[in-house]
Amino acid sequence: MPDEKPGSVLSENQHPRLALAALGAFPLFAVGTTARAASIEENGRQIAACLEASAKISSVPRGVLLVLLYVEAGRPGMVSPNGNGTADLGPMQVNTTWVDRIARRWHSTPAQTYAALRDSSCANIEAGAWILGQAMHEAHGDLWQAVAFYHSHTPRHGNAYLRRFYDIALTMMARNRRGDRS
Numbered sequence: 001m002p003d004e005k006p007g008s009v010l011s012e013n014q015h016p017r018l019a020l021a022a023l024g025a026f027p028l029f030a031v032g033t034t035a036r037a038a039s040i041e042e043n044g045r046q047i048a049a050c051l052e053a054s055a056k057i058s059s060v061p062r063g064v065l066l067v068l069l070y071v072e073a074g075r076p077g078m079v080s081p082n083g084n085g086t087a088d089l090g091p092m093q094v095n096t097t098w099v100d101r102i103a104r105r106w107h108s109t110p111a112q113t114y115a116a117l118r119d120s121s122c123a124n125i126e127a128g129a130w131i132l133g134q135a136m137h138e139a140h141g142d143l144w145q146a147v148a149f150y151h152s153h154t155p156r157h158g159n160a161y162l163r164r165f166y167d168i169a170l171t172m173m174a175r176n177r178r179g180d181r182s
Contacts, residue, residue, distance in 0.1 A: 050121060069128075074090050
């Protein structure tokens with residue numbers, strides 16, 4: 001897994017086309033903008049490769065992982081404390097309740113696993129894909145129940161999450177149809 005810096009996941013406002021458009025508007029910053037655009041584009045390729053590999057390894061749909069990545073809206077280095085004493089880590093906001101199980105799966109220590117989930121986009125995406133795969137098994141192959149379980153086994157919370165997932169998926173599909181990559 002490559003070393004990654006906080007903020008390496010593409011947000012909706014960091015698409016390479018936007019950075020390249022800024023190049024024409026601000027010629028004095030052309031060198032820095034070109035380097036930033038190349039960096040964003042490379043990060044996007046790395047994330048796409050991580051999504052593809054993780055989906056294959058865990059036998060889950062790549063598109064579902066991509067939508068989960070947008071729904072969770074995390075980034076490398078992010079730790080989001082929860083009211084119950086746990087925290088959500090990194091881009092896919094993997095809950096700390098998974099750290100011990102993932103550490104065993106990765107033949108790693110919990111401390112190393114925590115750091116990887118927090119700081120590495122690819123490690124975090126791989127773990128999120130595995131968690132979704134576990135949820136698929138638990139839901140007897142029901143993808144939508146698995147998506148709800150990714151967030152919560154409490155029906156009220158899982159259903160609200162599934163509605164948010166659906167809304168974001170529709171928005172992403174509409175943008176894709178329009179050719180809008182932002």
